[in-house]
Amino acid sequence: MTKDVIALTPKMPDLRTLLAGLYAGGPDLGVNTLADGAVIQLCAPDGRPLVSIEAPILVQVPGETTRLLGISSGAPDSPVWWTEARASTAVAEGGRLAGSFAGRLATVLGGMVWPPEASSTDVVPLTTDISAVPVPATSSPAVDVLTTKAAVVIQDRPLVTMTSWLSDALRGATTDDRALQIVTPPTTRLTLPTRTALLGHPNRWVVQDPDHGFYDGLSGAVLHWKGGTFTPALDENGTASVAEAFKAGPDAGERQLIISLRTLHPADEDLVLGRALEAAWHTLTGTAPAGWSTAEPVNLLWSTRQLTDLARRRAPRPTWLIAVGHPDRPAIATVRVTRTPAGVEQDITLTLGHGKDETPPLHAIEPLAETLAAEHGLTSMLTSLRSARRDLTVPAHFETPPIPVSYTLGSESVRDIDLDRALRPPLDLVPTRLGRTARPAVHYALGDGTDPRAWNVLEQLTQHLAQVS
Incomplete structure (x- = not known):
């Protein structure tokens, strides 16, 4: 098992401060590096790692320490440097070494440690008989x-x-x-x-x-x-x-609105990714995303240009991204960017949390679908609603599945299926044409997210659309 300890500091830990932290075990312990220096390991005399420390991350996005650590007061204001240490508890001193490392950083730089009870500045001498501790079968700091x-x-x-x-x-x-x-x-x-x-x-x-x-x-x-x-x-x-x-927990009346959409664009040098997600965020919350990253904590302020540059550098390999909203409106999205023979695809899932007294903006879904179809290369979009936590976290008990609210086909998808077929499903549905008369998108309203029978309607609809004329 391992123990995670995080130092949150207003200043970047420089080399001298890191060395002071690494001295938490005294002069008898060694230091190793992994991943081209991105990970520093505090090691026992025989070389086995006791604490692995990741390179400090500058978290510029407001609210991330609260979202991920539950810290409501006392943490340095963003931007904040996040330095994470992961200790092996196979050695009794591991957790205390990580706490002393983080505590030394926080003491020197004026920050704090999470969890607070782990913090110390004590020298933790290694007294465990290392020869009696099995050598771990993995060199990955995360794998136990x-x-x-x-x-x-x-x-x-x-x-x-x-x-x-x-x-x-x-x-x-x-x-x-x-x-x-x-x-x-x-x-x-x-x-x-x-x-x-x-x-x-x-x-x-x-x-x-x-x-x-x-x-x-x-x-x-x-x-x-x-x-x-x-x-x-x-x-x-x-x-x-x-x-x-x-078994299911109590229903607190909180809900999540889920938008799952796919876009397709030609792979040209002028393409800027993230604009479809940005349009959806603006329509549903009134603001742009607050930040993005390839991992949590989300540390970079929102920039479509920067995330496009990253995806372009990684192509033709896919790129997976996370985006978060501002602290007062729980919202999070995952984006997968893939280069295909047809162009550049973005698979986006945006989830918004709503409290018992908050109304999900279902009225904005059709206008959003029209905007995405007209301006952002929409292929398809499924909107659904579920009873689940406003803070967008997942508990270890049953949660009711989402219920479809609407389904939208972009104009290119409608053309591939055939407009007449798209407009005449064998169901009690009245599709709405969106956008240009000659090349419309088609929007299907399936319900208000409260009737599970909407899944049957969606299944019959997709079967109808998949049939070859």
Whole structure:
């Protein structure tokens, strides 16, 4: 298991300050670097890592420390330098070494440590008999257990975020054809980007409940450790059971509005990415996104030019991005940019949180669809509504699935399907033509997000549209 400790400081930790922090274990410990110097490791005399420290990140986006760490007061105002240390608890001194490292940075630079109780400035001498501690099977700072089938990350944070640590672990597991499996207590929640990353089979969120054993935090399936991986425990009929602890929590009246859209653009040098997402954000919240990044914390102020430059440098490899909103309006999006033979595709999922007394802006969906179709290369857009947390985090219990509100086809998709077919579904629907008369987009209103039968309507609609004339 590992322990994460974060130093939040108003000034960048310079080399001298980092060295002072690394002296937390006294003069007998060594230092190593990974990832071309992006990760510094405090090591035992035999070279095995005790604490891994990521290069400091300047978080310029307001509200990120509150969103991810729950810090409401005492944290330095943004911009803030975020320095994360990850300690191995296989060695008893690991967690205290990480706390002393972070505490020294915060003391010198005038910041704070999360969690606060981890902070100290004490020298923590290594007294554990290192020769009696098994050498870890992985060199990745994020992975606690590595088998031929799975890379297991054990987290005790209240909120598991898609950090660069975790992103690297996911990338490594995917490359090696392993499952990424995150083990947490039942009180832990996930951010939406983390949940998105775990949706791909065979990745899994493993919840360790003290009374109910292990279960999948997204499906509820009872799990056991078998053959080097967590897998569903099947009965004599080969059926998986659902853990009692996964039963639905109380409905607080909070909801999430989910916009899933795809755009397609020619791959030319004038293309600027992110504008479709920006248009959606403006329409639904009145402001642009606050920031973007490839991991959490989201550290860069919103810039369509910068994210376009990043995607262009990475092409033809895909680029995955996160965008967040301003603190007073919970909103988060994931964007996947892919170069295809047809051009450049953006797959975007934007989720907005609404409290019990807040009304989701369903009235703005059709105008948004028209704008995206006319100006941003919309291929398709599905809008849905669900009962779920306003803060956009994912708890380890059942949440009702989203219910479709509307579906939109862009003009190119309508042309491929045939306009007459798109306008005459064999259902009690009255499609709306959007945009140009000769090359319209088509919008289908499916309901208000309260009737689950809208899924049946959507299924019949998509089957009709998929039929070849």
